[in-house]
Amino acid sequence: MGVADRLEFRLLGPVEVWRGPERLVISSRHQRSVVAALALRPGRVVSVSALVDAVWEEESPPSARRQVIKLVSRLRGVLGDAITTRSSDYVLNVEPDQVDVGVFESSVARARQLSATDPVGAAAAVREALRLWRGPALSGVTPGLAVQATRLEESRLAALEDGVDWELAVGGHAALVAELTVLVTEHPLRERLVGQLMLALNRSGRTTDALEVYRRTHERLAEDLALAPGVELQQLQVAILRDDVTLAAPVSPPAPAPRSSVAVPRQLPCAVAAFTGRASQLEELTGLLDRKDTVVISAINGTAGVGKTALAVHWSHRVADRFPDGQLYVNLRGFDPSGQPVQPAEAIRGFLDALGVPAPRIPAGLAEQAALYRSQLAGRRILVVLDNARDTGQIRPLLPGSARCLTVITSRDHLGGLIVSEGAHAVPLDLMTTAEAHDLLARRLGPERLAAEPHAVSDLIELCAHLPLALSIVAARATLTPVLSLTELSRQLRDVRDRLHALDIGDTSVNLSAVFSWSYRTLSTAAARMFRLLSLHPGPEISVPAAASLTGTDRDRAHAALSELTRAQLLTEPSAGRFAYHDLLRAYSAETAQQEEHEQARHEAMHRMLDHYVHTAHAATLLLNPPNDRLPLTAPEPEAHVEEFTDEEQAWQWFTTERPVFPAAIDRATDAGFDTHAWQIAWSVANFCIRAGHWTQMVTTQLVAIGAAERADDPHGLASSLRELGRAYIRLGRYPDAQASLHRALDLDERLGDLIGQARSYNNLGIVSYAQGAHPEALEHGKAAYALFHKAGHQAGEAEALNAIGWMQTQLGRHADALRSCTRALELHRAVGSRHGEADTWDSLGYAHHNLGEHQQAADCYQTALDLYQKLGSRHPQADTLIRLGDTYHDAGDFHAAQRCWQRALPILDDLRHPDADILRARLAEHPPAP
Known part of the structure; x- marks a missing residue:
């Protein structure tokens, strides 16, 4: 099995399985529990019963064995033949060194063997082993493995305590005080750690602090467990009190003699000409120079062409004087066009040559070369730049072990493993800001040329996507062809199909493609x-x-x-x-x-994607408004994924998140010839757009939908799209446009014999008439809509029409009639499960009660409507109801409450850019609250 195919099981933290650089997807806790139980015993038989216990701890279901067998079957789909069956039980066929637990335990065992002769090496080996821990062991599994997690945590602490003992034995007390203080805070009853902290403090001249640690531990043991400290801790306290000489720190070994002739490498590439921007990243890198007593690694990562190497080299030249023992540099060619990254052994050999190590002294094996390399860097202040790294595996052998060195790495990979296990400091490099991009062009082309064509400069920055490499290529094009204006250059780039070719200057090293x-x-x-x-x-x-x-x-x-x-x-x-x-x-x-x-493959992929959007949006809008009419959708393609929602909140959140996608998806559908998908997506998102206040977007999408329905020769789709366009025009106050769209829809509905479509058109025409002050005409439209809905047996529509009738009756002063109409509407809305219809009707009831002088009943109705609107996410109706609730409070003499309601409504209207915002602002100014 090659390195790229090698399986690695990580249990010392969240349970993960990796195949080479790829983390495999193991989605459920039960699956992770099975993986962990098998990986804890690599190469050994694990019974089904043991797996049942690992997954369910105590109360396992009757189907537990069958479920475990299914879990293993699914895991085989991910892990392949790594899991085999032996006498109806299972074996994970991997070596112990493929499981981080095995690596940890063997490393600690070797360190303990080494400790008698080399405590420094033993302590370093334990520290290296502890880097395998990424968090609490066996995270993300079921409680059935709690005992194993506790065992592993005990192993970690015991290894840590051993390592601390060895470090104390060689005089490392001063560097341990801070770490031990934290550890004792986390494990206050672990007496070995307490004793180590007391010894480190005492050796650091902090005897009083050491005795205070003992006192606190004594009190904690007495209070929590009714126990006294153990004999060893008591003896240590007595020894500290007596200033026992046996507690003194060991004498440090003499410092090594200075080297007589040491090579000082200066391998940095040439400084980057006209470097600009990246101020925050430069400051962040410089801040790393102040970190002491730790190996500092900085990982600069970002997409191709974002300027990672330029940043690393520029910064390295700025701080080169801080590294008097030299600077090492290697281009690891992790993403080289040759496809052959530099092998770690090759890179180390180059570094050893630069450090002046004679060729006969360089060993053959990578591990031995890495050890010699780290020995050469020990005690020296050297900057190591590892450029264009492929992955963590390529980097690890090249990392110094000295805290006086600093390593800077650039990569297109996130290098997450390096951040977790080596404590690397991530410096993500994003696209340039507009100001940085402008400065880059100004440095390359001169500020005068940019000032002459400012609009073209802005276009170029956007067309280059703020990518430094693309901007540099544009600057080169402009420099090589001075007769080419920036305006003409931006025109050439504007066609996305030719943009990459327009950025080609004939050099593959800087060709974007x-x-x-x-x-x-x-x-x-x-x-x-x-x-x-x-x-x-x-x-x-x-x-x-x-x-x-x-x-x-x-x-x-x-x-x-x-x-x-x-x-x-x-x-x-x-x-x-x-x-x-x-x-x-x-x-x-x-x-x-x-x-x-192939074109057919692209067409099928587009079909599946559009099916995803139309079917998901349709399901979401029906959930938001259950009585809504359904579209006659064709079944989705088998491999299209339709999202499922359990409640209105999930549906609303999906619409909110995907809203920026909808207009482009509708355009893309029409461009690709999926006209039916185009108008159906537009229809499915219309109710959300109405309620959320995205009316301008809705106009744009419905105009596209109308063209799509016409091309598809779909009169039902055309009528629906015209009706939705009319609704959007109403919200924007474009009443003549709304009437034209709705009358056109009505004509189509009448020719098609679509009673419900006609009713909906009449309902919306009633809203237009009401908005223009033609209340009797609006009432007639409402009655026409009700009659059509009733004839079609459409209860939800009847409820909408009755509410509209009730509202018009209030406008004509017939408030008692309005209460009867709206009460009946409320009953029907509840019967069909339309919460949005309920909210609208409670608002109408509030208005009727208000005009009858029944202010408390009105306020109660408005508050019920408001609560529903807030739960449903309907923003504009919230503002309308808040204004009317404020009017009710004002007429009842509660001016403070009125002001509060109006002030709550104003930001909603402002956010929607609604013309009523100015009217409300004037009202607030005219009616300040009474003192």
Whole structure:
């Protein structure tokens, strides 16, 4: 098995399984428990009963054995033949060194053997072993493995205590005080740690503090356990009180003689010309120089072309004088077009040559070379720059062991393993800010040229996606062709299909397609396909289910591919489970899709993705408004993923998160010939847009939907889209446009014989008439809508129409009639489960009671409506109800309460940019609360 295929089981922290650089997806706690139970006994038989105990602890269900067998079967799909069956039980066929527990235990055992002759080496070996711990052992599993977790924690503490003993034995007391203070705080009744802290304090001249530690421990044992300290701790206290000479620190060995002739390497590449920006990252790196008594590693990571090497080299030259013993540099070629990264042995050999080690003294094995390399750096202040690293495995042998050295690493990989196990300090490098990008162009082209075409400069920065490499290429193009204006250059770049070619200046080392390809070629087959097909998604971000739909794989495999792309810096993860990339990477992704994916495969991927959005949005809108009409959707493609929601809150959150995707998805659907999908997605998100106040977006999407329905020759879709457009126009106060759309929809509905469509159009026409002050006409529209809904047997529609009728009756002064109409509407809304309809009707009832002078009843009704609107996320109705509730309080003489309601409504209207905001602001100014 090669290194890339080698399985590693990590139990000393969250339970994880890795195959080479890839973390395998093991999604459930029960599966992780089975993995952990098997990995704790590698190569040995584990019975089904033992696995049942590991998963369920005590009360296992009757089906436990069957469930365990299913869990193992699923794990085999991930781990392959690593799990085998032996007499109906199971064996994990891996070596102990493939499990971090085995590595830890064997390392500690060797350290204990070494301690008698080399306590320094033994202590260092234990410290190295303890780096394997990433948190509490066996995290993320079921309680059935609690005993094993406790055993492992005890092993960790015992090893730590041994290591501390060996460090105390060689005079390391001063450096241990801080660590032991924390450990004793965490484990106050662990007497061996307490004694070690007392000894370290005493040897550091802090006898009083040492005795105070004993006193606190004595009190804690007495209070918690009714016990006295053990004999050893009591004897240590007496020895400290007597100033016993046996407690004195050992005499330090003499310092090694200074080297007579030591090579001082100066390997840094040339300083970066015209470097600009990255002030915060430079400051962060410089801050690392102040850290003492620890090996400092800085890992600069970021996407291709973001300027990682430029930053590392520029900073290294700035601080080179702080490293008088030299600077080592190697380009590890982790993402080189040759595909051949530098091997650690080759890099170490180069470093040893630079350090002046004679060739005959350099051993053959990597481990021996690494030990010699670290010995050469011991006690010296050297800066080590490891540029363009592929992964953690390539880096580890090159890390110094001396706290006087500092290592700077650049990589497109996140190097998460290095951060966890080596304590590396991550310096993520993102795209440039607008100001930084402007400075870069100004340094390359001169401020005068930029000042002459400021709009073109802004366009170039955006078209280059703020990527330093792209900006540098643009500057080179402009320099090489001075007759080419920046405006013309931006015009050439604006066509995304030609953007990568427009940024080609004939040098593969700075050609964006080539640079991106170096990362692309390192991907697994699944991740590469994911990268290609992501170009079909309109952005700006994609979820795991949408990505799984694109590739036609399950969610776990899709997430694994997305995670690999993120580690390769070809994607970012702006929020948990959502992924994105910048426009230039999108262009490269589209280029690879065009070259490597057949047209039919691209078409099928687009179909699955659009199915995901239309079916998920349709399910969500029905959950938000249960009596809503259903679309006659065709069944989704088998490998499209439709999300399921258990409540309105989940549906609302999905709409809120995906809202930026909808307009682009509708456009992408029309461009690809999926016209039915286009208008159906627009319809499915319409209710959310109405309630959340995204009316302008709704106009845009419905205009596209109308064109799509016309091309699809779908009169029902056209009528629905026209009706939704009319609703959006109403909210924006564009009443003539609303009337035109609604009348056109009504004509279509009448020709189609669609009673419900006609009723909905009349309902909305009633709202337009009401908004224009034509209340009798609005009432007639409401009655027409009710008659059509009643004829169609549509109770939810009847309820909406009755509420509209009741509202119009209040406008005509018929408040008692309004109460009857709205009470009946409320009953129907409850019968069909329309909470939004209930909220609207409670608001109407409040208005009727208010006009009857029944202020308390009105306030109660408004508050009920407001509570419902808030739960439903309906923003504009909240503002309307708050205003009317304020009017009620004002008329009842409670001016402070009125002001509070109006003030709560104002920011909602301002946020929606609603014209009523200015009217409300004027009212607040005219009616200040009474003193």
